Amino acid sequence: xxxxxxxxxxxxxxxxxxxxxHTAETGAYPNSIDELxxxxxxxxxxxxxxxxxxxxxxxxxxALPYRQLAAFLPGEGVGGAGLHWSGCHFRVMPDxxxxxxxxxxxxxKKFIPDDMTLQDFDVTYDxxxxxxxxxxxxxxxxxxxxxxxxxxxxxxxIFAPNRSSPFPLPPMEDTFSAAQFRAATQELGYHPYSMPAxxxxxxxxxxxxxxxxxxxxCGYCSGYDCFLYSKASPNINILPALRRDPxxxxxxxAQVLRITLDQSKKRATGAVYVDLNDHHEKTISADLVIxxxxxxxxxxxxxLSGIGTPYDPHTNTGTIGRNFFYQTITTSRxxxxxxxxxxxxxxxxxxxxxxxxxxxxxxxxxPHGFIGGSPLWVNQAGVKPIAAASAGGxxxxxxxxxxxxxxxxxxxxHSLNIDAHGSNMTYRDVYLDLDPTWTNAYDQPLxxxxxxxxxxxxxxxxxxVDQLKPIARAMGATRTELNMLDxxxxxxxxxxxxxxxxxxxxxxxxxxxxxxxxxxxxxxxPNVFVIGANAFPHGLGYNPTGLLAALAYWSAHHIxxxxxxxxxxxVPS
Amino acid sequence: xxxHHATIPSRPSLARRQFIKGATALAxxxxxxxxxxxxxxxxxxxxxxxxxxxxxxxxxxxxxxILPHDENGPGAQELGVAGFIDxxxxxxxxxxxxxxxxxxxxxxxxxLGYQLPYTPRQLYRxxxxxxxxxxxxxxxxxxxxxxxxTQQLVLSHLETGALTLEDIPGPTxxxxxxxxxxxxxxxxxxxxxxxxxxGWIMMGFPGARAxxxxxxxxNGAPYPFGPVSISPSLSMTIRE
Numbered sequence: 001x002x003x004x005x006x007x008x009x010x011x012x013x014x015x016x017x018x019x020x021x022h023t024a025e026t027g028a029y030p031n032s033i034d035e036l037x038x039x040x041x042x043x044x045x046x047x048x049x050x051x052x053x054x055x056x057x058x059x060x061x062x063a064l065p066y067r068q069l070a071a072f073l074p075g076e077g078v079g080g081a082g083l084h085w086s087g088c089h090f091r092v093m094p095d096x097x098x099x100x101x102x103x104x105x106x107x108x109k110k111f112i113p114d115d116m117t118l119q120d121f122d123v124t125y126d127x128x129x130x131x132x133x134x135x136x137x138x139x140x141x142x143x144x145x146x147x148x149x150x151x152x153x154x155x156x157x158i159f160a161p162n163r164s165s166p167f168p169l170p171p172m173e174d175t176f177s178a179a180q181f182r183a184a185t186q187e188l189g190y191h192p193y194s195m196p197a198x199x200x201x202x203x204x205x206x207x208x209x210x211x212x213x214x215x216x217x218c219g220y221c222s223g224y225d226c227f228l229y230s231k232a233s234p235n236i237n238i239l240p241a242l243r244r245d246p247x248x249x250x251x252x253x254a255q256v257l258r259i260t261l262d263q264s265k266k267r268a269t270g271a272v273y274v275d276l277n278d279h280h281e282k283t284i285s286a287d288l289v290i291x292x293x294x295x296x297x298x299x300x301x302x303x304l305s306g307i308g309t310p311y312d313p314h315t316n317t318g319t320i321g322r323n324f325f326y327q328t329i330t331t332s333r334x335x336x337x338x339x340x341x342x343x344x345x346x347x348x349x350x351x352x353x354x355x356x357x358x359x360x361x362x363x364x365x366x367p368h369g370f371i372g373g374s375p376l377w378v379n380q381a382g383v384k385p386i387a388a389a390s391a392g393g394x395x396x397x398x399x400x401x402x403x404x405x406x407x408x409x410x411x412x413x414h415s416l417n418i419d420a421h422g423s424n425m426t427y428r429d430v431y432l433d434l435d436p437t438w439t440n441a442y443d444q445p446l447x448x449x450x451x452x453x454x455x456x457x458x459x460x461x462x463x464x465v466d467q468l469k470p471i472a473r474a475m476g477a478t479r480t481e482l483n484m485l486d487x488x489x490x491x492x493x494x495x496x497x498x499x500x501x502x503x504x505x506x507x508x509x510x511x512x513x514x515x516x517x518x519x520x521x522x523x524x525x526p527n528v529f530v531i532g533a534n535a536f537p538h539g540l541g542y543n544p545t546g547l548l549a550a551l552a553y554w555s556a557h558h559i560x561x562x563x564x565x566x567x568x569x570x571v572p573s
Numbered sequence: 574x575x576x577h578h579a580t581i582p583s584r585p586s587l588a589r590r591q592f593i594k595g596a597t598a599l600a601x602x603x604x605x606x607x608x609x610x611x612x613x614x615x616x617x618x619x620x621x622x623x624x625x626x627x628x629x630x631x632x633x634x635x636x637x638x639i640l641p642h643d644e645n646g647p648g649a650q651e652l653g654v655a656g657f658i659d660x661x662x663x664x665x666x667x668x669x670x671x672x673x674x675x676x677x678x679x680x681x682x683x684x685l686g687y688q689l690p691y692t693p694r695q696l697y698r699x700x701x702x703x704x705x706x707x708x709x710x711x712x713x714x715x716x717x718x719x720x721x722x723t724q725q726l727v728l729s730h731l732e733t734g735a736l737t738l739e740d741i742p743g744p745t746x747x748x749x750x751x752x753x754x755x756x757x758x759x760x761x762x763x764x765x766x767x768x769x770x771x772g773w774i775m776m777g778f779p780g781a782r783a784x785x786x787x788x789x790x791x792n793g794a795p796y797p798f799g800p801v802s803i804s805p806s807l808s809m810t811i812r813e
Contacts, residue, residue: 030781030803036760041666052673055685064685067673176790218783227783340793345778346785385759385778390752399732400639400751401725409645412776413795438675492684 001290001531003208003238004556006247008564013284015254015273018047018077021235027225035384039223044084046074050255051440053296057452057490059313059429065438065446071492072326072499074294078252079225079235081294081499082545086222086349086381087231089141089198090542091132091550094125094161095361099538102361103371112371113456117323117426119537122509122518125161128550131557133164135549136196139232140204140212142350143167143196157193159360169201172215172351177342177416181378182353184474190355195377196546197350198232208241219382221349231349253277257442259289259305261525268307268528274442287567288527288559295534299324299432299504300447308505308515308524313429313450319515319523320505321432324449325539326491327500328374328422328457330484332468333394334477335415342416344383352379358464359422359541370460373541374422376468388412394481418471420464420484421498424457424539432504451491458485500544502533507551509571517571519563520555526569529555623662623694624655627715628701632658634717636754638724646775647768649754657757657766658697667693689741693749700746703738704731761803770807773800780808 002012021027021044037043046052046069054063075081095102100118103111112118136143145166146156153166171194174182182192199221200212215230229236242248253276260269260283270285291298302308302320311322336342354377357363363373392399393407435448465484472480508514511523520535522528531552533544540547562570624632633655642648649655661667669692678690691699704727708716712723719727730736731743738746757766759773761781767773773780780800788796801808 029783033781033783034761034763034803036756036764040756040760042671047671048673049670057682057684062679062681064679064681064688065673065675067687068671070686173789176793179790216783217785217789219785220783336793341777341795342793343785343788343791343796346788346796385773385776386756388776388778389755389759400728402641402643405640405643405645409776412778437677490682490684493686494684 001292001552001556002248003242003245004553004560005288005290006242006245008560009247010288010564011247011249013249013251013286015256015271015284016078016250016252017255017276018252020250020252021078021083021225023225023227023229023235027227027235029227032225032227033218033220035386038220039384040386042069042073044075044077044223044225045069046076049441051442051446052438053300053447053449054435054438055449055451055493057450059450063435063448063450066493070494071497072501073223073496074296074499078239078250079233083225083233083235084223085231085233085545086379086543087198088350088379088543088545089136089139089143089196089232090546091161091196092125092540092542092547093159093359093361096540096542097121097123097125097128099371107366111366113454115428115454116371116456117428117513118371119323119506119508119513121507121537122514123507123551123554128554129162129164131550131553132546134553135546137168138206138208138237139198139549140169140200140206140237141167141196141198141232142169142172142201144171144194146193157354157356158191159356160193167196169204172197172199172201172348174353175217175346175351175378175380176340177344177380178351178353178378180336180416180475181418181471184471185353185355187474188470190357192353192355195350195352195354195379197348198545199348199350200230200232206237208238210237210240212236215348215351217346217348217351217382219345219347219384221347222381254282255442256293256301257281257304257444259291259301259307259525259528261306265306266525268525288529288563291528291530292532295501295504295532296432296447296449298530298532298534302505302515302522302530303432303434303447304444307522307528310433311431313431316428317512319511319513322513322515323426323503323506323537324430324432324451324501325424325426325503325536326451327498327539328372328420328424328453328461328485329498329500330420330461330465332418332420332465332483333411333415333481334418334472334475335411335479336476337478338410338414341413342380344380344388344412344416345385347380347382349381350379351381352377354379356541358467368459368463370456370463372423372425372457372460372539374420374460374464375541376418376420376464376471378416378418380416383412383417385412394479395483418468420461420468421541421543422457422461422464423541425454426503426538427454430454453485453489453491455487458487458489461485500533500539502536502539502544505530505534506537507535508537511573517569517573519558519570520551521563521570523569523573527567529559531555623659623667624697627705628697629655629659630717631701631705631715632697632750634724635728635750636757638721638728639751639754640758647771649758651768652758652772653766653768654754654757657760657764658753660765661753661756662694662697669693669695687745689745691741693753696741696746696749700738700741700749703741704736704746707736707738762807763802763804770800770802
């Protein structure tokens, strides 16, 4: 967004709460690939000592602080979550953006549970296609197209929609584990494809002139900064060009406290931030304010700043905090015979083989009674030894002692992970607001999350995970551990699942049920645009980054072509 | 923070790197041996700076129960896990600086996560004290002097929650110890554990090689090369 706006001739300042990060310094080999300092002590992640949130499962509970990072890992520092992500870079299926309409057309309105607040995105795949295309070219994405300008290629994901151009780079190679999954799912009549990866399969120079080197499957994507310049990040793919622009200023160690509004509360005037170098509050004025503080903190800043009306689940009014969701993900494990080594330390964050047979729109949900879906994939991203030792030999096996040790070593050498990375829908009593008790280091109320699993999503997860049984047999697994959610199982904040948090300040066509219009512009304060997965009205079976990058470029395009010439609401409210 | 402590860098300093080289040249002495000169006499003779001698003995024997020496390879003691944990207690992590620690501290269902006011240092100090009192009461000896099967019984009571350490639930203490033990066994040897990279050798992890262009898919063959450390001088130790 900052690159787009400096290109438009604007003077742009980024306020970043964390440190500056350059691959050549903080991301350099070998110090960057240190598991203890990286994923265990959370080098690139949010400093909870300064700001956290509270969590509860139900509206009648007292939410308690998220004191240790575990279930999800927001980023901190230049690049944010875009620096420590894995690189799974998906588009969407057209019906993902109109799931409410598509569900009603096929199954009728009664198929939608009463408490599910399902609504459409109010933007179409065809409208976003040029921006998916642009994001892939900036990210140097590796993948295999299925249909380009209406012509099938005979390869790729047969459920993927039409594209204006092929992926900029050919797909990543299959790891041994992924190749086993491809062969087994092919044999069973499913439709395996190479996952689109923002990990460069070849050397690449993007349209900004930023260069990427080929990925060597070192295994340090998720939770790390790529020392090879192979995984797309703002730090590698955008900032080298942006930092040279005289219209661009980066202020680090700047914790934004709130967006300032004028007396009418309809216009933002800038921001107040704490300079963490001297702990003084400072102000900056601006004509246009873009929130890009990550999903959770975009919502937090809107609530703290009085942008829009906070959502109230009792009266079902207000929009800020509404339609919060997560990702319904569970990871299962297959063990292969002892003469087959999965070498789990080999991997790339976005590479792998997936099937969309239970995620694609034509899959009939009617008999199974759920909305949404889930790809299944083997995405061997590089398993490090502390993580492997913590996971041990699988559930129901000893977690310490001699038997544990043997099980754990065998599991590391001969097993592989399969994810059911499913959608998560939105519900009236799942939302974000401000906590009444706990505060951050700046004495502001923490964000409060009210979230748990609901039957629709548990049913979806259980159905899809169950489909792994024949796949395990076809792969010759000697032991299988299927992990699925149980009904009424509460969300557990102690277990890492994923950082794919979404919603809470969603886009839509109606200002009473959405915080943002279709261009990610605040309905209430039109010189504020909010970029992030907070804009999604519900969850997807795919990782969120591809869609959020496309929406960012879509929003930037409309700011440049329309808003700047005529500032004001881009959609009449 | 209210703590006043000497922050140790998360990477070995240049001086320490020099020392490592020196130590390697003289003998295969563990590189944290230099701690001895600064260790107060009440502490373990050559290892510990945070733990007292008795605490260190507890950590050493309890971590060995979690990761025992067996036919697969070395256990926690041989890997230097207790020394590793001692060093970690002197980092911002040990002082609880990675956690959100604002009051009030209110207990809740386990799914909502850790809610005690204690830092890792306090968990160990308070937890070991209480456990020692209970071992003395029931078995008339501190934990590290108990027979191995009794040690295992005590740890399993902690794991399941049958045993509570004052206001610290058994599982909270057990998981802290288990996590730190596994970190010490399998992190890069620059942190003082995983001695001679024997933890990685046992697991078949090649350490900081980070280049598998030729090993993306070798049809299930085992990766053939042993580990390297982030620190070239520690990798040298293995090659000798």
